[in-house]
Amino acid sequence: xxxxxxxxxxxxxxxxxxxxxxxxxxxxxxxxxxxxxxxxxxxxxxxxxxxxxxxxxxxxxxxxxxxxxxxxxxxxxxxxxxxxxxxxxxxxxxxxxxxxxxxxxxxxxxxxxxxxxxxxxxxxxxxxxxxxxxxxxxxxxxxxxxxxxxxxxxxxxxxxxxxxxxxxxxxxxxxxxxxxxxxxxxxxxxxxxxxxxxxxxxxxxxxxxxxxxxxxxxxxxxxxxxxxxxxxxxxxxxxxxxxxxxxxxxx
Ligand SMILES: NC(=O)c1ccc[n+]([C@@H]2O[C@H](COP(=O)([O-])OP(=O)(O)OC[C@H]3O[C@@H](n4cnc5c(N)ncnc54)[C@H](OP(=O)(O)O)[C@@H]3O)[C@@H](O)[C@H]2O)c1
Numbered sequence: 001x002x003x004x005x006x007x008x009x010x011x012x013x014x015x016x017x018x019x020x021x022x023x024x025x026x027x028x029x030x031x032x033x034x035x036x037x038x039x040x041x042x043x044x045x046x047x048x049x050x051x052x053x054x055x056x057x058x059x060x061x062x063x064x065x066x067x068x069x070x071x072x073x074x075x076x077x078x079x080x081x082x083x084x085x086x087x088x089x090x091x092x093x094x095x096x097x098x099x100x101x102x103x104x105x106x107x108x109x110x111x112x113x114x115x116x117x118x119x120x121x122x123x124x125x126x127x128x129x130x131x132x133x134x135x136x137x138x139x140x141x142x143x144x145x146x147x148x149x150x151x152x153x154x155x156x157x158x159x160x161x162x163x164x165x166x167x168x169x170x171x172x173x174x175x176x177x178x179x180x181x182x183x184x185x186x187x188x189x190x191x192x193x194x195x196x197x198x199x200x201x202x203x204x205x206x207x208x209x210x211x212x213x214x215x216x217x218x219x220x221x222x223x224x225x226x227x228x229x230x231x232x233x234x235x236x237x238x239x240x241x242x243x244x245x246x247x248x249x250x251x
Contacts, residue, residue: 096157106121123178181208
């Protein structure tokens with residue numbers, strides 16, 4: 001396993017001057033989306049959320065603090081309307097259904113977001129940018145089985161999430177693709193730590209609180225270091241992250 005991780009991979013939650021004022025959360029009604037809306041509001045951003053019409057009700061608790069644009073996230077007209085005036089766009093790449101939902105969503109965001117906007121996308125560890133990731137057996141089996149079952153039942157398209165990320169990696173926008181480990185609910189532990197490649201020792205615990213995944217996405221809006229990066233994240237209090245932090249402190 002590699003252990004070539006700079007200490008800059010542990011960053012603080014302070015606000016940076018580069019942060020946008022108005023941000024759009026694409027896929028706002030899901031679990032990750034709702035956490036991102038909350039964190040973005042907590043940071044004082046104006047927030048616009050996009051979600052399917054049948055899911056608007058899930059956002060009721062935000063009241064008039066959240067502007068909602070109802071519609072499919074892969075509908076270019078919906079995205080064009082929602083991202084207007086936004087300096088940042090946080091996009092949940094959802095692999096659900098059999099209608100190229102992820103790649104359609106990514107395409108619309110890449111096309112209609114402001115050229116100078118910070119674009120932050122979510123996906124899982126299974127996405128690789130440079131083929132240098134070393135995957136645990138359990139994840140390889142899961143991807144094979146879930147991918148096959150998803151295609152068979154037409155309920156999910158993992159391959160389309162791969163295609164979405166291929167488009168993002170090839171784009172000249174100011175993107176970051178955040179690759180989440182296995183997720184769990186629970187109180188925040190603070191910002192996750194990250195590494196370039198799955199297989200790096202700091203990531204071995206493969207566990208992040210969902211609220212902290214969202215925190216990392218929102219924090220990435222103002223972090224120039226993460227532009228054109230695909231950080232793989234893990235909870236900062238997970239055993240593998242704690243070992244890494246200890247090793248850096250003692251170096
Ligand atoms: N779950 C994990 O363990 C895990 C692990 C690593 C990374 N991730 C990544 O984290 C992100 C969020 O995943 P999540 O599992 O936590 O789910 P989530 O936040 O609940 O988000 C699911 C999203 O998919 C939408 N959706 C559900 N069914 C759909 C359908 N048939 N057609 C179109 N959209 C549909 C939901 O919209 P509605 O609200 O309208 O239903 C929601 O926006 C994803 O990018 C995923 O790749 C997840």
